[in-house]
Amino acid sequence: MARTVLQQADIARALTRVSHEILESNRGADDLVILGIPTRGVLLAERIGELIGGIEPGSDPAGMVGALDITMYRDDLAKHPTRTPQPTQVPRQGIDGKTVVLVDDVLYSGRTIRAALDALNDLGRPRAVRLAVLVDRGHRDLPIRADFVGKNLPTSRAERINVRLSGLDATEEVTIEG
């Protein structure tokens, strides 16, 4: 039975807070690049970009946000049917010397983020890399932690977290199942 843990308003509040925290930690929007990890991370990155644009006058959300596909860097390719990669789109300014904020929906084992760090390494040399996630559900396999967290959600490994976002899904909510 699925149980809703975040509703649309909760998600909006969490993303607003995360956007403020990113700006605070970066001391503004300069040299900031926000890269979402497909599929839902890209949508979240776009929303954070828009929120930052609203908070920080003069910033350019479109020139700040991009997508980082990590399919080719996964460590579990041989364990699943072949995945179709998604496009990687880096903002025109590039990532060299920038502060890159990686955005994903759920932080779990940390393997996706490990792959993202490798992918980033092949794209250039950022000044710093930060991590923003909507939900941190624990159970890390690797020494990775998020800098900005929408919601810490203690779970058991048997449970399933579903993130649904309008734009991709019929509803907008985070549920827990199992």
Next chain:
Amino acid sequence: MRHLLSTRDLRRDEAVRILDIAEDMADVQNREVKKLPTLRGKTVVNLFFEDSTRTRISFEAAAKRLSADVINFSAKGSSVSKGESLKDTAQTLAAMGADGVVIRHHASGAPQVLAQSDWIDAGVVNAGDGTHEHPTQALLDAFTMRRRLHGTASRGRALDGVRVVIVGDILHSRVARSNLWLLETLGAELTFVAPATLVPVGAETWPASVGFDLDAALAEVRPDVLMMLRIQSERMHAAYFPNAREYARQWGLDDERMAALRPDTIVMHPGPMNRGLEISSGAADSAQSTVLEQVANGVSIRMAVLYLLLSGEREALS
């Protein structure tokens, strides 16, 4: 996808998926670090029973950019030319742990025989078999057309309504056959033009128009794409046509024919070219020519194919 043996058995969604993944691979070609770790630990064997440096280095670059280990096995001058069978060669490669075999063979169907056999459990890519098919060439041709016609809006699209004319030795051309099926699948309209001696028996049953007169075909079709095929000199000796001069005059893309094309018609050639025979230097080096793009796109397409064949869980034998 377990093997890539022909374009005839590619579904439209599969073909578009390969082209889309090749777009991602092409993006990688444009950055400073051109390598991906995707196929680390995998071994790809380039098994070439026929010389083709161009195709081999293209596959080699593709495999290496995906971090696979590459073994080049050229059958010329090896035990194969001393009578070792395809079976023994395949079993040798299996014992060496090959995950993928890229095979170029003078016998039509040899890649399929290899894929169907229990000699080796590797993904098989047909890199040209006899006069049968050369599927990665057709895929890179389609990719090149799509990029020229749709630019950055290419992803997800096919080639519906694109008018293509392919000229030359259709009879012996595996490139023509692979393009025939793939262009049909992607919705393009294809016309073959060749002397009647170089049109295969039964071509009237193919999903393409066939004509003998190049000027008439160009005037009627006003093609988006004109592809010239390489003409091999040994064909002259087998009485397919009298001599090179007559061939060039009737079926070559000379400067005059080039000038009569629509300015946005793209001119393709799978290479290597016989300049002055099937294509003039003026045509080959013009802005409408995609010859060098085809070479670059070949690596992207082959990366996409190797990725699809070798990265996932091995699919059950069908």
Next chain:
Amino acid sequence: MSEQSYLLKGATLPSGAGADILIEGGRIVSTETGAGHGADVAVVDADGLVALPGLVDLHTHLREPGFEQSETVLTGTRAAAAGGFTAVFAMANTLPVADTAGVVEQVQALGRAAGYATVRPIGAVTVGLGGERLSEIGAMAQSRAGVRVFSDDGKCVHDSLLMRRALEYVKTFDGVIAQHAQDPRLTENAQMNEGALSSELGLKGWPAVAEESIIARDVLLAEHVGARLHICHLSTAGSVDVIRWAKARGIQVTAEATPHHLLLTEELIRSYDARYKVNPPLRRDEDVQALREAVADGTIDIIATDHAPHPREAKECEWDAAAFGMVGLESALPVVQTALVDTGLLDWAGVARVLSQAPAAIGRLDGHTHAFEPGSAANVVLVDPAASSVFDLERLHGRSQNSPYLGATLSGSVRWTFHEGFATLRDGVLAPVAEAAVR
């Protein structure tokens, strides 16, 4: 000689009549239902089985001498017995070629020693199958092997003048030329039937015209010199038309089709599985239908197997490198039943004609033409037409396994074969080698 006697009780003759066939001393004694018999007679329950005269294959490759890794006279005649054959004509393309009396006598003697079937050697038309000089046709005809059929099969006698001379010369010995009709220039490096499919698969085409043009030339030559001509393995609808025309003109031509050309089509080659590589090649469905009708209406006189054994390595390879040919002795009758009897085109009397009486007549072979008459040689085969089964490796008894039917379901099963009264096949089991050899 105290040979085992048999009573085949309740068999159905090709005519449809019931019969109890009594075999004694190598001869058929009686076919009368309910006739009395001695106590030492072995009774075979033939209820539901069709009795045919022993089958005669006018076109078999036994491979010995020279290619014993593929087949020997012993293994080939065991395969023949398993398929219901009591006589086989052994093609001349051995090593050395059967172009002298010595070779044909050797082959015949090997057949006699093996004891499973009558082996009648075919002599080469030209020395070494070279297509240039006539071989010693007279010596072979007058040898102990008594050769009457001459063929360069595997190769076409393509020189028009040489073919004319051969047709004329064999008249002297009541012989016949069996022509492998294939224009060599039109079929250089040919791999399969030429058509839309060969173009798609990229395999070099073997055009129908390469067969039809040679047949047309040869029937005219046969008419001109008044000689007998036999055409091997017809494979195209056009060839049938030419033969039909020639027969209407009264030309002395006989024609043959193989079981595989009556059942299989070129579509199988999509697999590039070299088991389907054969010469002449598998053709279109239209050709298969035309051949079937021609067998039914008598335009094609006989069915012969073109049994062509090859070792595994000759088929486990890419198509171009593979050898041409299929084994066919064990599968011939089931294929004929599936293609012609089950489809209503041929009755069992017709099967007896095309697989026994007509080939025996063409090859001048005694002991098969007057089947089931009391006193005639007991060459008999019992078939269970109701059996339908998957054709598997256990059905093959020769040395090679290049059958295109493995895994296919075929009608009918050969149960018993009697060669001159000796049971070479006993309810599906071959007689022991030692027993057959000491007959």
